[in-house]
Amino acid sequence: MTSTSDQRRGTWSALAHPQYRLLWLGTIAAVVTGELRLVVTGVWLYQETGSAVQLGFLGLIQLVVQIPALLFGGTLADRLDRRLLTAWTQVVTLAAIAAMAVLAVTDVLVPWHVYAATALLSVSTVFGNPARAALMSATVPSEQMVDAVTTSFASQQIATVVAPLGFAVIAKTLDLDAAFVITAIVAVPAVIFPLMMNVSNVRIEANTGGTLLSRTWEGLQFVKVHPLLPALYLMDTGVTVVSFYRQMYPVFADHLFGGGAGTVGLLTAANSAGAIAGSFAVLMLRKVKRTGYMVLIAHFVYALLLFPFALIGWLPMGMLLLAGLGGTDAVTVTVRQATVQLTTPDEMRGRALSVQTLSAQTANNLGTVWVGMLSALIGASSTLLLGGTLSMLFTAVVWFKVKAVKEYRAP
Numbered sequence: 001m002t003s004t005s006d007q008r009r010g011t012w013s014a015l016a017h018p019q020y021r022l023l024w025l026g027t028i029a030a031v032v033t034g035e036l037r038l039v040v041t042g043v044w045l046y047q048e049t050g051s052a053v054q055l056g057f058l059g060l061i062q063l064v065v066q067i068p069a070l071l072f073g074g075t076l077a078d079r080l081d082r083r084l085l086t087a088w089t090q091v092v093t094l095a096a097i098a099a100m101a102v103l104a105v106t107d108v109l110v111p112w113h114v115y116a117a118t119a120l121l122s123v124s125t126v127f128g129n130p131a132r133a134a135l136m137s138a139t140v141p142s143e144q145m146v147d148a149v150t151t152s153f154a155s156q157q158i159a160t161v162v163a164p165l166g167f168a169v170i171a172k173t174l175d176l177d178a179a180f181v182i183t184a185i186v187a188v189p190a191v192i193f194p195l196m197m198n199v200s201n202v203r204i205e206a207n208t209g210g211t212l213l214s215r216t217w218e219g220l221q222f223v224k225v226h227p228l229l230p231a232l233y234l235m236d237t238g239v240t241v242v243s244f245y246r247q248m249y250p251v252f253a254d255h256l257f258g259g260g261a262g263t264v265g266l267l268t269a270a271n272s273a274g275a276i277a278g279s280f281a282v283l284m285l286r287k288v289k290r291t292g293y294m295v296l297i298a299h300f301v302y303a304l305l306l307f308p309f310a311l312i313g314w315l316p317m318g319m320l321l322l323a324g325l326g327g328t329d330a331v332t333v334t335v336r337q338a339t340v341q342l343t344t345p346d347e348m349r350g351r352a353l354s355v356q357t358l359s360a361q362t363a364n365n366l367g368t369v370w371v372g373m374l375s376a377l378i379g380a381s382s383t384l385l386l387g388g389t390l391s392m393l394f395t396a397v398v399w400f401k402v403k404a405v406k407e408y409r410a411p
Contacts, residue, residue, distance in 0.1 A: 014148035014152075015151065017139055023136065023193075026090075028159050029188075029189040030187075032186050033187040036179065036186060037121065037183055039264060039265065040179040041100070042055060042058070043261050052375045053376045058368060061118050063369070064119075066126050073127040073129070073350075074352070074354025075350070077131035079215070083135065085127065085128065086131045087191055090124075090128060093121055094184065097117070097180070097184045097187055104176065105177050105180070129353075129354075131350060134349045134353055136148055138199045150334060166182075168265025169265075176261075216351065219352065223351075230404075235332070235398050236336065237359055239299055239302065239395065240364060242367070242386070242387045244366075245325070245384070246268075246271065252267065252380050255375065258313075259315065266315070266319060267322055270318075270320070271323065278328060278331045279331075281327070282334040292406050292407060293406065295405060296395065296398070298328040298332050300399075302391065306325070306391065309321040310385045311381065371383055371387070
């Protein structure tokens with residue numbers, strides 16, 4: 001039976017906790033910074049080179065540098081002060097973006113600068129994300145964890161709507177140089193807010209009892225034998241690799257809708273708006289215990305939506321379909337994040353979250369390379385049609401062959 005306190009709890013109830021608010025504000029600042037960085041560097045690179053392959057090469061760079069960083073990032077989150085680790089990784093992010101801004105304003109920015117900055121930022125991001133995510137359990141009671149995860153995810157998606165819309169305005173009224181500078185300014189609060197936190201039970205493992213490598217291996221083994229996480233990660237990875245579209249917005253804006261920077265901002269915002277709705281849908285459906293089926297259905301609908309998106313060249317409809325893609329993807333992301341938080345002990349949480357990030361980022365980066373190269377070879381529309389077909393086939397295989405997903409019930 002649902003308690004009275006549960007009935008009173010809303011999506012934003014976690015914000016009543018002061019330490020969670022600080023974590024939330026720092027996370028929003030980091031997300032806005034990351035979104036602005038992605039869109040401004042993507043648009044600049046595509047305008048500078050006109051090449052979908054070179055844009056897709058960003059995914060390959062991120063893939064190469066993020067895998068080792070992700071493997072050790074979670075281990076550091078379980079050994080060091082998570083607040084300081086989060087803040088210092090944001091310092092690196094601020095420095096890299098500021099350097100690109102200076103190069104852009106002085107008109108000496110070239111593609112290899114963007115590639116180098118992308119590599120550095122990929123490392124700093126994946127070092128900081130597990131620590132930031134692991135801090136959440138220290139800011140709210142366990143019974144509010146789903147609320148906290150949903151609030152964080154929904155807020156991040158709101159930020160990813162605001163960021164590209166802001167970029168579209170800046171690109172139209174000013175220029176890309178100004179967008180680089182503003183991105184650097186936005187990065188400052190992401191450094192400050194984690195340092196303001198006063199969390200007494202931040203997990204800091206003793207520096208004895210195992211090397212960094214052995215502790216990292218321990219985290220991998222924990223995830224391997226977990227009854228649910230491998231199946232969830234496999235499901236997401238298979239679909240994402242063949243259909244990832246987010247970093248290819250400049251290509252889709254050009255090939256499918258005949259637009260430029262403004263269209264990129266609108267497509268990005270539409271996708272994030274759908275993700276907000278999807279994350280709220282998870283909270284509204286919290287009484288539905290068959291969340292495994294929820295994830296399967298979301299993946300199947302996601303695959304179906306790729307077909308009309310590939311074929312309909314009308315921007316308003318394309319934005320609506322992208323909102324649907326963002327919503328269905330948000331369902332799977334929210335369920336995975338809540339599952340890790342609820343089923344992992346604190347001393348292992350950073351490593352479990354880093355493996356989740358490793359799975360997601362590897363899939364995203366491989367998907368960026370796949371979609372970028374295929375778009376150059378057979379066109380964006382054909383690439384999306386192929387991705388939709390393969391996504392449906394993969395979802396069907398998991399649906400009928402992987403019992404762990406079908407049988408999962410939320411606690």
